[in-house]
Amino acid sequence: MTALTLCNINKKYDKATIIENLSLAIASGEFIVLVGPSGCGKSTLLRIIAGLETPDGGSLKMGEEDVTHLAAGRRSLSMVFQSYALYPHMTVRENLAFGLKNMNTPGEEIDKRIAQAATMLKLEAMLDRLPQNLSGGQRQRVAIGRSIVQQPELFLFDEPLSNLDASLRVEMRQELQELHHQLRSTMVYVTHDQVEAMTLADRIVVLYKGKIEQVGTPLELYNRPANLFVAAFIGTPKINVLPARWHQNGLLLGDNHFIPLHTRPAGLGDGDNLFMAVRPEHLQPDEQGDITLNVTTKLCELQGDSTLVWCKLGEQDLCLKSFQQLNYSPRSEMTISVNEAHLHFFDGLGKRIPA
Numbered sequence: 001m002t003a004l005t006l007c008n009i010n011k012k013y014d015k016a017t018i019i020e021n022l023s024l025a026i027a028s029g030e031f032i033v034l035v036g037p038s039g040c041g042k043s044t045l046l047r048i049i050a051g052l053e054t055p056d057g058g059s060l061k062m063g064e065e066d067v068t069h070l071a072a073g074r075r076s077l078s079m080v081f082q083s084y085a086l087y088p089h090m091t092v093r094e095n096l097a098f099g100l101k102n103m104n105t106p107g108e109e110i111d112k113r114i115a116q117a118a119t120m121l122k123l124e125a126m127l128d129r130l131p132q133n134l135s136g137g138q139r140q141r142v143a144i145g146r147s148i149v150q151q152p153e154l155f156l157f158d159e160p161l162s163n164l165d166a167s168l169r170v171e172m173r174q175e176l177q178e179l180h181h182q183l184r185s186t187m188v189y190v191t192h193d194q195v196e197a198m199t200l201a202d203r204i205v206v207l208y209k210g211k212i213e214q215v216g217t218p219l220e221l222y223n224r225p226a227n228l229f230v231a232a233f234i235g236t237p238k239i240n241v242l243p244a245r246w247h248q249n250g251l252l253l254g255d256n257h258f259i260p261l262h263t264r265p266a267g268l269g270d271g272d273n274l275f276m277a278v279r280p281e282h283l284q285p286d287e288q289g290d291i292t293l294n295v296t297t298k299l300c301e302l303q304g305d306s307t308l309v310w311c312k313l314g315e316q317d318l319c320l321k322s323f324q325q326l327n328y329s330p331r332s333e334m335t336i337s338v339n340e341a342h343l344h345f346f347d348g349l350g351k352r353i354p355a
């Protein structure tokens with residue numbers, strides 16, 4: 001286990017800045033998940049930590065040791081890729097043993113570590129098979145096993161589950177959780193999958209254009225997004241965002257729809273522009289909430305366990321998610337509601353306004 005400290009990391013490709021003055025302290029044993037839109041620099045950051053890319057500025061420490069200029073092979077870490085990268089002509093056992101043999105680990109020790117990893121990852125029955133005779137999930141387990149036998153202080157994962165089908169992903173996600181629980185190693189994990197991020201992470205790092213937008217526990221990000229970008233990035237379907245203006249004791253939404261509020265968001269004065277945001281699952285298809293809104297339905301999407309009701313408040317599109325099975329015909333008038341505690345407010349620059 002090791003702590004990891006990134007301090008003012010910069011990385012450019014040609015003239016384009018990919019990572020900009022990025023600082024992050026990762027505690028020993030922590031499971032950190034990096035998320036962000038395609039091209040925001042997640043893999044680049046992981047490769048910098050691995051030593052596969054050199055930063056143009058800044059420093060990287062593992063524990064107390066400055067590893068900024070240490071060769072990849074000399075860092076006590078192991079990386080698992082999306083593509084598994086197994087040797088096709090070697091059996092599972094040989095794949096697991098390969099790195100250890102290169103480090104001149106004694107044979108007995110290799111056998112012991114392979115046996116432990118095989119038990120942990122349920123690979124015992126497959127040790128003498130070639131990768132071509134394994135399923136995608138089993139291959140991914142071998143790739144993870146190859147990391148485990150190295151007993152690294154730090155695990156790096158670059159979208160390790162993205163080649164697997166949906167049910168296998170769920171299974172592997174749970175196995176990774178269990179693995180972290182057993183090993184208590186520091187793990188840094190890149191994914192596009194929100195559920196993986198929310199369920200695996202101790203803390204999530206949201207990146208955008210090479211900068212950190214917010215670092216926090218999954219629930220901090222969901223409950224108190226620091227800005228509109230994070231609010232819109234975390235949660236499916238996306239949070240509803242409505243332009244608004246403070247007026248006396250409430251908000252004027254886009255088309256002058258007034259909603260009274262009990263609490264004035266900090267620092268707001270009459271006429272100030274802001275954004276009000278509300279998650280689809282916090283809109284209720286009834287009048288029970290503190291604030292009611294008269295909307296016109298556009299479309300109902302029945303999903304079995306839930307229904308998405310797409311509707312319009314004036315010119316503004318809204319999505320409501322209900323865990324009931326609902327069916328409204330298009331262009332029906334209905335009243336929906338929300339509790340004031342579920343509203344988020346952001347200033348004109350998209351920064352959260354504390355309640």
Ligand SMILES: Nc1ncnc2c1ncn2[C@@H]1O[C@H](COP(=O)(O)OP(=O)(O)OP(=O)(O)O)[C@@H](O)[C@H]1O
Binds near residue numbers: 013014018045
């Ligand atoms: N070797 C390279 N040379 C030049 N540009 C690169 C190189 N590697 C990555 N980039 C660019 O750096 C940016 C960040 O890439 P990176 O792979 O880190 O993004 P990402 O967030 O992991 O994206 P994705 O989610 O699509 O995998 C992209 O614009 C990419 O085109």
